[in-house]
Amino acid sequence: MIQEEYDVIVVGAGHAGCEAAAAAANMGSKVLLVTMNMNTIAQMSCNPAMGGVAKGQIVREVDALGGQSGIITDKTMIQFRMLNRSKGPAMWSPRAQSDRMRFAEEWRLTLEQTLNVDFWQEAVTGILVENDTVVGVKTQLGIEFRGKAVVLTNGTFLNGLIHIGEKQFGGGRAAESRSTGITEQLKVLGFEAGRMKTGTPPRVDGRSLDYSKMEEQPGDEVPSKFSYLDTPALTKQRPCYITYTNPEVHEILKEGFEKSPMFQGRIKGLGPRYCPSVEDKINRFADKDRHQIFVEPEGWSTVEVYVNGFSSSLPEDVQYRALRKIAGFEKAKMFRPGYAIEYDFFPPTQLQLTLETKRISNLYFAGQINGTTGYEEAACQGLMAGINAHNKVHGKEPFILKRSEAYIGVLIDDLVNKGTDEPYRMFTSRAEHRLLLRQDNADLRLTPLGYALGLASEERMERVREKENQTAEVVELLKTHGIEPPEINPWLEEIGSATIHEKTRAVNLLRRPNVDLPALARVLPGLTLALAPYGPEALEQAEILVKYESYLVKEHQQAARVQELENFQIRGRLDYHAMPALSHEAREKLLKIQPETLGQASRISGVSPADVSVLMVYLGR
The missing domain is CATH 2.40.30.260 (Elongation Factor Tu (Ef-tu); domain 3)
Structure with a gap:
């Protein structure tokens, strides 16, 4: 096994590492997962919970693409709450309390039952590099594992230093050793590193x-x-x-x-x-x-x-x-x-949108090494790094999610273009298209993409088709179901809503802010009967589409306008210093990040709309 060459080597078995290993293996890569301690695979180092505001949307997106975090959370949770129910559906966020020990156990068993995953328990002290391309890793024992791609998911272990009052000692987690060697090597290779801090309660x-x-x-x-x-x-x-x-x-x-x-x-x-x-x-x-x-x-x-x-x-x-x-x-x-x-991280502006590093080919970073905080943020980066590592070594196209497609796309775009000097946490406010990126429609948005990748199963895709068909039928039913004044007016008066004076369609009443579909169905036996064949997900989806129809149309239009900039490719490395019309800051940032599209350039901190206009003129010429 030690002499075998792997397609993908994943370093670290936290939430990012587990998703990376599972994704690459389930897509067909031969994967080696290297961890310092196999008894702490998928350890919930901090709070025993998954999801929360915006984080819950990420877990559902990971699941929709074919990842494992949602499945494992469902199998091991001890409590579930949908947060922000009093607000609009864009803000609804699922959160679960997990059984911490069972969560880790379930992840380990899942990985052990994934045929393409091998394990090795030992500290990795460095990567093997040839001609600016990673070709494997080296362990504390001096063993060299060869791999076509490497994903680093080191969490808080890189030169980790634990503080309790005036006492401090090395460690990556309570009672666990820190990892040394990797930061020092990456600095020699030209990477910029920084320090971050996080904490945990008693x-x-x-x-x-x-x-x-x-x-x-x-x-x-x-x-x-x-x-x-x-x-x-x-x-x-x-x-x-x-x-x-x-x-x-x-x-x-x-x-x-x-x-x-x-x-x-x-x-x-x-x-x-x-x-x-x-x-x-x-x-x-x-x-x-x-x-x-x-x-x-x-x-x-x-x-x-x-x-x-x-x-x-x-x-x-x-x-x-x-x-x-x-x-x-x-x-x-x-x-x-x-x-x-305290631990080392590497400013994520050193990455491409695939999470591959710009300096070393086939080397990917995911999780807290990129300056993020949270299991969910780590898991989605691991998933994306695993997907892209697999695609790269098998000669396939990169997989990049747009900001209008997923919170995952927002997170990675923020990291790569804006960077972060403090632990990055996802919030709904970070997503400009959050009405499109709801937790209820992650499957409709992303499962077809996961299915095309070979990660999401046929069963998942069939469920999406059924949900789409049922939702369309429910919307059409609401548009055609007639309601007479006598059968609805007493209830409308009771809830303080304006009565109707002539026959109307159910869709018109559902658009009212104080009317929801379950309540409407309860007072209209005919509507209850008509909706009986449809599942709760389709009913919820149809209600949202009806209530927010005009807003959703505007949101899609806005996303399409933004996409025009995204489609404008910047090919090759441009000499931004040769463009005097750009601001000095814009030249520095553009030269450092080397955006691939005008859309990406427009989101870089320090690049103004005027700078984007200059770029458009230059590229047009």
């Missing part, structure tokens, strides 16, 4: 908590799921809980500020803006006398509890004393303290 013994002093947060009454396949339905759920910090907690935490690695300057890397530590929160928001704490069980059977909202790198004794002043935590027993971790 874990506590759930048996020592008093849940009667907290607010229960149950899952949805009718829980949904992530995968579009027939994954198991969630029939029972574990509740989460909410409690709050208080002024006494804040005062105890402040006692540790003089030993805080963050406030004393020992941490050099920038942390995630949208997931600050508890000490950062009480320092930045001094006017707030309390902060929300989410109490999240880590599985069906374990008593370990994740204290979401209490991420900290303060001394362990300060964390412990402060925790015990939170309502419900008065007798809390701590399993392990929170900590901050």
Whole structure:
């Protein structure tokens, strides 16, 4: 096995590495997955949850393309909630609490049952490069594995440094060694590197908590799921809980500020803006006398509890004393303290949109090595890197998703064109076409693309065809189903909506903001009967298409206009310094990033619309 040449070698078995290995293998590549510890494959290093605002859309997109994260989440979740239901469908975001141990176990078993995946447990210390092309990896034991493409998904392990108060020690995760050698080699090869920081809260013994002093947060009454396949339905759920910090907690935490690695300057890397530590929160928001704490069980059977909202790198004794002043935590027993971790990353402007590096051919980066944070962001990058690594070594076209096609496309486009100097997290606000990129239609958008790649199965494609046909039939039914005033007016008066004076079509009533399809069907037996043959996904899809028809038309038109710039190719390396009409900043950024299209150029930070006009004139000539 050691002498065999692989199509794709994946370094790291976190969320990015697992998706990369599975995607390349399921498309037909011979894959080697190298990890420092096979017992921590797909470890949920931080919170035991998948999805959330915009992140849930990403998981559904990964699933629609033929990835595994949605399936594994469905098999191992202990609670499901659809967030933002009170807002429009573009904001609906699925989120699941996972059984942390079962999630990792299910991923490992899935990979072990994937025929084209081999495993090797050892640290990788460098890559093998010949003629500016990667040809394999070298391990700590000095073993060289040859491969046509390499995907690096090193997470927080590259020169990882853990901070707890004034104590610091090397590690890629609690009780796990860091990885050395790769950063140093990549710098020699000409790559630019930086440092980032993230953190995690303490874990506590759930048996020592008093849940009667907290607010229960149950899952949805009718829980949904992530995968579009027939994954198991969630029939029972574990509740989460909410409690709050208080002024006494804040005062105890402040006692540790003089030993805080963050406030004393020992941490050099920038942390995630949208997931600050508890000490950062009480320092930045001094006017707030309390902060929300989410109490999240880590599985069906374990008593370990994740204290979401209490991420900290303060001394362990300060964390412990402060925790015990939170309502419900008065007798809390701590399993392990929170900590901050610093690690190396490589600014993603050094990548192509395929996630292949510009300096070294056939070398791909995915996950936190690119400056992102979150399991979901890592998983989708791993999927895309795995797809493109497979395509490259088999002489196939690159696979790139547009910003109007997927949140995955938005994420990668943001990283490559804008870069990031702080951990990048996906939000719905980052997507200008978010009305098109809803969680409910990820299969309609992406499964045909995954099927064409050879990744999404025939079963998935058949489900999409059925959903499309059913949705079209429901929309047509709503346009033709007539409703008489006497049968609907009493209900319209009851909900405070204007009555009708002549026969109307169901579609006209459904367009009203205070009317939804299930409620309309409940008061109209004839409509209920007509809709009976159709599944819930088709009904939901049809309702959204009807209610937002005019907005969707405008959104598609806008996306088409943007696509005109995307279709304008910039071929070869241009000498932007020879274009004096460009601004000085634009010349620098364009020379560094070397965009492939005018659309990509227009999204580079520092490139103005005037600069794009100059480029259009130049390229037109």
